[in-house]
Amino acid sequence: MVAHSKDLPQQISSVLDAVHTKKSTRARPLPAVALVSFIAVVIGRYLSNKQAKAKKAAAASKVSTEGTSSSSSNVKEGKIVAPKKTSKPIKHTTPETFARNRKYFPPSKVASAGSSASSVKSSVKVGVNKEFFRQIESIFKILIPKLHCKETMILILHTTFLVLRTYLSVVVARLDGAIVKNLIAGNGKGFIRGLGYWFAIALPATYTNSMIRYLQSKLSIAFRTRLTRYVHDLYLNDQVTYYRALNLDDRIEGVDQYITTDVAKFCDSLAGLYSNLGKPILDTIIFNYQLMRSIGVSGMGGLFVSYIVTAFLLRMVTPAFGKLAAVEAKLEGDFRSAHTRLITNAEEVAFYNGAELEHSILTRTYKRLIRHINSIYKIRIAYNMFEDFIIKYCWSAVGLTLCALPVFFPALGGVDSVKDIASGDKVVGARTKGFITSKRLMMSLADAGGRMMYSYKEMSELAGSTLRVYNLISVLHQLQAGEFEGPAPKTAGAGSSTSSQDGDAEAEFYSMADIRGIMNYGYEGIKFVGVPIVTPSPGNANGGEELVRNLNVDVKPGDHMLVTGPNGVGKTGFARLVSGLWPVFRGEVSRPSPKDIFYIPQRAYLSIGSLRDQVIYPHSHADMIKAGRTEEELMTILKHVHLAYIPDREGGWDTVKEWKDVFSGGEKQRMNMARLFYHKPKFAILDECTSAVSSDVEGLMYNHAKDEGITLITISHRPALFKYHLHLLKLTGDHGHWEFSTIGTAEERQSVENEIKSLQAKLDEVEDLKTRHAEIQKELEVGLNAGPQDGTKVQKRGLF
Numbered sequence: 001m002v003a004h005s006k007d008l009p010q011q012i013s014s015v016l017d018a019v020h021t022k023k024s025t026r027a028r029p030l031p032a033v034a035l036v037s038f039i040a041v042v043i044g045r046y047l048s049n050k051q052a053k054a055k056k057a058a059a060a061s062k063v064s065t066e067g068t069s070s071s072s073s074n075v076k077e078g079k080i081v082a083p084k085k086t087s088k089p090i091k092h093t094t095p096e097t098f099a100r101n102r103k104y105f106p107p108s109k110v111a112s113a114g115s116s117a118s119s120v121k122s123s124v125k126v127g128v129n130k131e132f133f134r135q136i137e138s139i140f141k142i143l144i145p146k147l148h149c150k151e152t153m154i155l156i157l158h159t160t161f162l163v164l165r166t167y168l169s170v171v172v173a174r175l176d177g178a179i180v181k182n183l184i185a186g187n188g189k190g191f192i193r194g195l196g197y198w199f200a201i202a203l204p205a206t207y208t209n210s211m212i213r214y215l216q217s218k219l220s221i222a223f224r225t226r227l228t229r230y231v232h233d234l235y236l237n238d239q240v241t242y243y244r245a246l247n248l249d250d251r252i253e254g255v256d257q258y259i260t261t262d263v264a265k266f267c268d269s270l271a272g273l274y275s276n277l278g279k280p281i282l283d284t285i286i287f288n289y290q291l292m293r294s295i296g297v298s299g300m301g302g303l304f305v306s307y308i309v310t311a312f313l314l315r316m317v318t319p320a321f322g323k324l325a326a327v328e329a330k331l332e333g334d335f336r337s338a339h340t341r342l343i344t345n346a347e348e349v350a351f352y353n354g355a356e357l358e359h360s361i362l363t364r365t366y367k368r369l370i371r372h373i374n375s376i377y378k379i380r381i382a383y384n385m386f387e388d389f390i391i392k393y394c395w396s397a398v399g400l401t402l403c404a405l406p407v408f409f410p411a412l413g414g415v416d417s418v419k420d421i422a423s424g425d426k427v428v429g430a431r432t433k434g435f436i437t438s439k440r441l442m443m444s445l446a447d448a449g450g451r452m453m454y455s456y457k458e459m460s461e462l463a464g465s466t467l468r469v470y471n472l473i474s475v476l477h478q479l480q481a482g483e484f485e486g487p488a489p490k491t492a493g494a495g496s497s498t499s500s501q502d503g504d505a506e507a508e509f510y511s512m513a514d515i516r517g518i519m520n521y522g523y524e525g526i527k528f529v530g531v532p533i534v535t536p537s538p539g540n541a542n543g544g545e546e547l548v549r550n551l552n553v554d555v556k557p558g559d560h561m562l563v564t565g566p567n568g569v570g571k572t573g574f575a576r577l578v579s580g581l582w583p584v585f586r587g588e589v590s591r592p593s594p595k596d597i598f599y600i601p602q603r604a605y606l607s608i609g610s611l612r613d614q615v616i617y618p619h620s621h622a623d624m625i626k627a628g629r630t631e632e633e634l635m636t637i638l639k640h641v642h643l644a645y646i647p648d649r650e651g652g653w654d655t656v657k658e659w660k661d662v663f664s665g666g667e668k669q670r671m672n673m674a675r676l677f678y679h680k681p682k683f684a685i686l687d688e689c690t691s692a693v694s695s696d697v698e699g700l701m702y703n704h705a706k707d708e709g710i711t712l713i714t715i716s717h718r719p720a721l722f723k724y725h726l727h728l729l730k731l732t733g734d735h736g737h738w739e740f741s742t743i744g745t746a747e748e749r750q751s752v753e754n755e756i757k758s759l760q761a762k763l764d765e766v767e768d769l770k771t772r773h774a775e776i777q778k779e780l781e782v783g784l785n786a787g788p789q790d791g792t793k794v795q796k797r798g799l800f
């Protein structure tokens with residue numbers, strides 16, 4: 001009974017609505033049902049066709065993968081997946097698209113929450129402002145590159161279903177009214193018919209709701225795919241943007257977090273915002289229109305004033321959700337990278353017994369994150385209270401007052417009430433109907449308004465992820481173009497020769513923002529003309545440190561060169577310059593084209609993939625077949641590096657394992673040397689890459705490399721490698737000093753002789769020690785044979 005009386009106003013309202021709209025909108029759900037069912041079936045068929053196609057494609061790719069790379073050991077391992085061999089192009093973005101889009105991504109005017117050193121000091125805050133809309137617009141150029149694309153199709157479908165849902169809500173409300181009307185009138189037939197319509201409409205209505213959710217997810221995934229592809233194309237390219245982002249620039253710290261989490265979060269929020277904002281806006285327009293019929297234009301004026309005041313107040317009190325979200329994403333990234341570090345260095349940490357310290361680092365990063373999240377929750381308490389107070393209570397009070405206007409001041413009343421009274425309806429009935437209709441509309445409006453205000457909060461948070469995604473793309477674009485961030489270069493007059501290093505008046509000031517050197521590709525050799533080796537200095541106000549000054553060297557084919565010097569002097573820096581990883585600040589570097597030069601780094605790298613992939617890296621199996629190379633050749637190569645036993649031991653070329661855990665230190669280095677013999681480049685830079693290999697095998701590998709016609713540039717401090725080279729580049733570390741000489745000159749001989757002398761001296765010492773040892777032994781024996789003075793018999797055996 002209580003429940004009944006509680007629902008009564010709503011039921012009366014439905015009946016009144018039904019009566020009110022008798023002429024033009026009699027509850028006729030059947031055409032609506034038919035229309036919705038038709039659209040649902042068409043879209044359902046479209047989507048199921050797509051799904052069938054996707055299933056077919058998946059089955060086909062499974063067959064091809066099984067056909068090319070499955071092996072018994074692969075199955076045994078179970079966990080590691082070999083890279084898929086695909087004939088499809090890996091890159092999706094053309095250089096022209098990059099060039100066109102670059103201008104849409106100038107450095108952000110908002111100081112980034114994700115970077116530790118942003119040069120952009122700006123008063124613009126993270127939030128729903130002009131800069132946010134500009135950033136979103138730029139990102140949309142990537143998300144929807146043209147009008148006719150998959151994303152537009154999904155957006156159209158999504159919009160259709162959103163409109164359908166609003167339409168169905170109206171139909172359901174009217175049907176509700178009609179059923180209640182028949183119930184009150186005791187019309188059994190009408191009631192049963194109404195119930196029939198009710199069930200008939202349930203199917204398309206529920207289908208519409210689940211399609212809205214499905215299309216929202218689909219839109220999010222489509223956006224994510226577009227963005228991830230674009231970012232990957234930008235990140236992994238010939239300009240080694242990934243290396244630059246990680247080593248030469250600190251604007252996007254934790255780039256993995258940006259690409260994996262932030263992009264996904266951004267796409268989810270954007271797709272969600274469309275439906276969360278679109279529906280309330282549509283509702284607000286419809287309900288406001290209907291409300292105007294009930295409370296009149298003057299009442300609507302009051303309502304709009306309350307909208308404006310609410311929007312103003314909420315904007316005033318809304319905390320910087322965008323900035324908070326951006327900081328949260330950064331802290332999440334820090335926590336994640338602390339774990340990644342531990343995974344990468346588990347063995348080293350275990351050897352050092354460093355669990356406790358690592359534990360404290362993890363706890364500290366986690367606490368920092370949680371403290372921030374907790375502070376957001378606390379900020380939300382006051383905000384939610386205010387939001388509820390305004391939207392639920394103040395709006396209701398305003399609503400009630402406005403609803404009362406036609407009652408107390410009929411002259412001000414809405415069109416309907418005036419018309420109803422004029423047409424002779426009972427005054428009380430007219431007032432009840434007017435009040436309940438207005439109240440229902442007000443409630444719906446408050447609900448739509450609440451959702452819109454909630455969307456404002458979502459938009460503020462979206463501003464945070466938009467900033468991070470925008471910064472990612474913007475910085476990658478700049479790095480790809482070789483534009484770095486650094487202190488302003490000093491002008492010639494203002495001391496271009498100002499020292500950047502303590503106590504060195506001649507050292508030049510090197511800024512990442514002032515790179516003037518030239519890099520030439522395609523030279524038959526490696527030539528440095530007036531090139532300094534300078535450490536990159538992202539965010540360092542003192543500029544980069546000059547390790548080697550004004551280097552001039554020319555290595556022609558066959559001029560095997562050894563680069564030597566103490567630790568940290570810049571030997572690997574030389575290799576980084578040749579490979580284009582470090583910028584050429586001044587002078588000119590000429591080098592062969594990429595296919596003619598190969599680097600083997602200090603730390604042996606083993607990729608994800610099969611045993612074969614380890615030898616042919618960075619070729620894929622498909623590249624190997626295309627180049628006409630065979631497994632017999634690979635076997636010969638393994639013999640040269642003394643690893644011929646590996647394929648048998650590991651179960652064949654197709655075996656997939658985590659190779660970095662399988663091979664010993666020396667095996668890893670020999671495997672890296674095997675790559676050199678596979679690729680046979682004209683030049684090779686070997687950076688201490690045989691330090692764990694026994695010296696006899698090392699010698700064989702060096703001689704084989706020379707026999708293959710490879711010009712070697714070895715970075716090492718071991719004199720044992722002198723004999724395989726013709727030239728010596730010695731970096732002394734003394735104010736960037738360096739010496740170039742030919743091995744075999746007086747100086748070099750002197751150096752080798754010095755080493756021989758020092759070894760000889762040690763050997764002589766061994767002889768002396770041996771002689772001394774024999775003497776002591778002799779003395780002891782003499783002493784024992786003489787026996788004790790008191791005549792006690794000492795047993796020789798017991799003493800020794």
Ligand SMILES: Nc1ncnc2c1ncn2[C@@H]1O[C@H](COP(=O)(O)OP(=O)(O)OP(=O)(O)O)[C@@H](O)[C@H]1O
Pocket residue numbers: 247248535536537547566567568569570571572573574
């Ligand atoms: N990305 C970087 N940013 C700034 N400085 C760097 C960077 N990489 C290396 N350095 C610094 O440059 C200096 C030279 O490094 P490099 O690796 O060339 O030394 P090296 O002579 O090869 O030493 P080792 O014999 O120990 O391998 C070191 O002091 C190092 O700290």
